[in-house]
Amino acid sequence: MEWLGFHFFAGLAADRALLPAQHDPLLVILAFLVACATSYATLDIAERLKHIEKPRSRDRWGGFGALCLAGGVWTVHVISMRALHVPLKMGFDIPSTLVSMLLALFAGLLSMQALGREILRPWQYLIYAAAIGLSLSAMHYAGLLGQQSVAVAYFEPHLFGLSVAIAVGTGLLIVLLARYLSDGSNLIHQLLKFAASLLLSAEILGANLLGNWSRNLTVPIDAVLLPDNPERNLQISVTLALIALLLIAATISAAIADKKLQGKEHDLRRVNALLSQLDQARMSLQQVAHFDPLTNLINRRGFNQLFAERLMEHAHDGGMLAVMFLDIDHFKRINDSLGHDAGDELLKVVAERIRSATRIQDVVSRFGGDEFCILISLPDHHEEARHLAERILQKTKEPIELAGRRMVMTTSIGISVFPRDGKTCDELLKNADLALYQSKGHGRNRFNFFSPNLRTKASLELLLEEELRSALREESELQVYYQPIVDLRTGQVAKLEALVRWQHPQHGLLTPERFIGIAEANGLIADLDSWVLQRACRDLSELRSPGFDHLIIAVNCSALNLAREELHDEIEDALRRNGVLPRRLELEVTENALMGNISNTIQLLKRIRALGVSLSIDDFGTGYSSLAYLKRLPLDTVKIDRSFIIDIPQSPQDMEIVQAIIVMAHTLHLKVVTEGVESPAQLDFLSRYGCDYVQGYLFSKPMPLEQLRPLVQELNQRKPVIVETLPQETSADENGDADHVSSPWSNRKQTIHRVKD
Known part of the structure; x- marks a missing residue:
């Protein structure tokens, strides 16, 4: 059966043989990649056509899109034909090949015309789909008929019709998907475009492969066959694919560049439209720019x-x-x-x-x-x-x-x-x-x-900053001094507070007040605190002899360092590296440091407390903390600032404040340390009102650990002095009987403390 030059397969003659055929998977994959690139470029250009305002520019881009689509589809067609290997040398008819190229270009022009219309009615979708699909089918079969050999081609009707139907469906998909995906720029839109490209490329390749499968090549039984060269097919296919992909890439790049250029032109028009308004508001804005909106002062x-x-x-x-x-x-x-x-x-x-x-x-x-x-x-x-x-x-x-x-x-x-x-x-x-x-x-x-000496001082501060960096790097000038903290219940030295000192080669021994501010202002405080922590833990690991194995070392933590999440890991590393039990380390934080970021601070302190490290709030009473926050903090100890102790017993107000802090702390189940104790009268007052620990020059100044060992032994060997407790308060019940009223210190039969010999 023959129709329009096509021989349809009705059965194999006795004197002819059917040639075996199979597709090369590598070339099929190559054709699919070209089809994907072509589909994506078509959708991208369709989106570009939707947003072009000038008719001449729209026509120009429509022509580019038609060339891109035609070149890609024709390349897929040629590679799919080359992918079908038969044991027969094949040639190509140049006129038929040119006709297939023109048909591909015609299909591309039809597609761009359909995509360039503002509105398409349903029947127009069908007409464009049929015209595009038939053009694609005609392109493919014109190319198949253009192959020249001794074989005679017979087409199977059902596969032939199915390939034409898929080609028409491809035309419909091109129009539908391109118009549907012409708006949008987010990630979901891009993913939909990629998915649509895969679907469209599968349709294009499927129509070509079905066309190949519908053709049966027959030769006389006694014919001598010259095999085709597979390597030549591969070279031609790869060359065409590279040319097509370069064309597609150039088209997409040009579309992106043109889109940016159009965006700039649109922005320029908007700027020009606003210039008149901005010019009118310039004077008032200039006035506003020179004044602070909050206070109405000049900025x-x-x-x-x-x-x-x-x-x-x-x-x-x-x-x-x-x-x-x-x-x-x-x-x-x-x-x-x-x-x-x-x-x-x-x-x-x-x-x-x-x-x-x-x-x-x-x-x-x-x-x-x-x-x-x-x-x-x-x-x-x-x-x-x-x-x-x-x-x-x-x-x-x-x-x-x-x-x-x-x-x-x-x-x-x-x-x-x-x-x-x-x-x-x-x-x-x-x-x-x-x-x-x-x-x-x-x-x-x-x-x-x-005064000029302030400039000299600023230069000195800068020099000290550089020298402090060097001291931290070399670890040769920094030292840790310790001051004992005495337990008033036992009279023994219970803790040592670690205090950093800097043995400066020119200025001598510098106390923290001289260089802590420099460290905080220049980002060195984290390194300094870490060094003190490591040195204190190392010294703790050496305090193993009797009388020292129970000592706790309290290490200060600056406000800036407390805001670092790494602090927990640094403490854990220092304890593990030096083999120190966490219960022998206490972290002192200032009251104002706790109030910096209360939520994060509480979480960080809980993590540190979970290690087994005890926590103390230093300089209590000098900041702005509230009791509502204080009860939420995972603290063990409250340290009363020396400013409340210095005027005791001459200042009744300070005595009442200290007494109130002790009562409050014990109510919250916290221990109390009072620093700055310098006289027996102060010690006597603190003992009577239930303070747990004291430290100050009455016992010892801060000194290196080697010098402190004999002093601690001496303090621990002195006989305690018994201090009488305050008389218990009484109150009457409903029957008039007097009962004892417990106070935070009422259950303490006696308080022991040490005084100087």
Whole structure:
């Protein structure tokens, strides 16, 4: 049976033989890859067509898409034909090959025309699908008929019809999927596009393979067959695939670049549309840009501009200027304890008080945070700056109602004077800042004028920072001193507090107050704390002799180090490396450090406590902690700051505060350590009111471990002194009988402590 040049298979003649055929899997995979790239490029260009606004550009991209689709589909067709191996040498008819290429181009043009339309009705979908599918089928079978050999090709009707149907379905999929996936840019959209590409490529390859399978090649039984060259087929297929993939890649790259360019053009049009509005608002925005929205004061930018103008005027006229740097003492505590809203309200109040203390011609600025800067013109001397600073200090100390609480805030001020302290804006601001740090370092709530020795001190601080880095790296100058902590119940030395010292080669032995601030300001505090922890654990491992094997060493932890999650692992490593039992280590943290980030702090302390390490809160009573937080913290010990002990027994108020802290701590099942004990009277008071541990110069100054061993033995051998307990309070019940009322120290029959010989 013959139709349009096709011989349909109706049975094998007796004098002819059917040639065996099989597909090369490698070439089939190669054809599938080209089909995938073609499908993805077609979907990408269809998406590009949807968003192109200019008709000429849309036509140009439609042509690119048609070439890309035609080239890819025709390449898949050729590779699939080459993939079918038969034991027969095959040639190609050039006119038939050109016809198949034109049919592929026609199918591509039809596809791009369908995708370029704004609206397609259902019957138009079917017409385009049929036209595209028939063009693809005609392309494939024209190529098959163009193969020349001694064999005669017969096509199986059902496979022939099925391949045509799949080609029509491919045309429908091209139109449906490309239009459906023309909008979107998220990950799900990209995944859908990849999935659609796989489905479409399977349809394209399937139609070609079915066309190959529908063809049966027959030859006379006595024909002499010349086998085809598989390597040549592979070379031709790979070459065509590379050409097609390069064409597709170039098309996709051009589409991406054009999309970005169009986006920039669209943005440019939007910018041009907004320029007129921005120009109208420019003056008002410039005004806003130079003022702080919270306090309505000039901000840093506006201040710098005015400062430069005033400096030029005074340099020309020979006048004097004063620059005053001011910030609020302990402002961070307000934010941490009362919240940022309360902090903002405080800034407003302070700004208004500064403004009320200055003259109308003075420039008041908020630099950011709690920093303020004031610029004033001076007569022939700088006394006016001194008077203004005094007025500001007095104004800011007035009570403030904040978050339902009445509190007093103080400020620190640093002052530099032009031309004595500098000739440029930067130099004067830097020198005023140095004077401010001088005020803070001398107790805050004061002002200081800049002096040249402050610059020398800043240089020294920088030098100390470098030397501290070297000392930490070499571990040759740092030392750990220990101060004993005495248990008042037994009179024995129960703990040793580890205190770092720096044996500086030029400045001698430096206490922590001299270099801890440098370490915290320059990111060295974690290394310093880690070094002290390792050294303390190493010393603990050596305290194994009788009288020392029970000692606990308390190690301080800075506020910055407490915010590090690695602290738990460092403690665990130090204990394991030195073979120290966790119960012999106590970690001391300051009250303010605990309040920094209470939720994270509690979790970290619980993990450390789970190791078996005990926890102590240092300097209790000097910060802003609340009892609600204190009861949530996994603490073992409360250490009362020496500032409450120094005036005992002369200060009844301090005695009442210490007594209240002891009662509160015992109520929360916490032990109490009091530091700074220097007199027997203080020791007697603490013993009577149930303090658990004491430390101070009454027993020993901090000293190296080698010097401390004999002192600990001497303290442990002295006879205890019995201190009478306070009489128990009584109260009457309903019947008038007097019963004893228990107090936190009522069950202590006697308290033992040691005094100096």
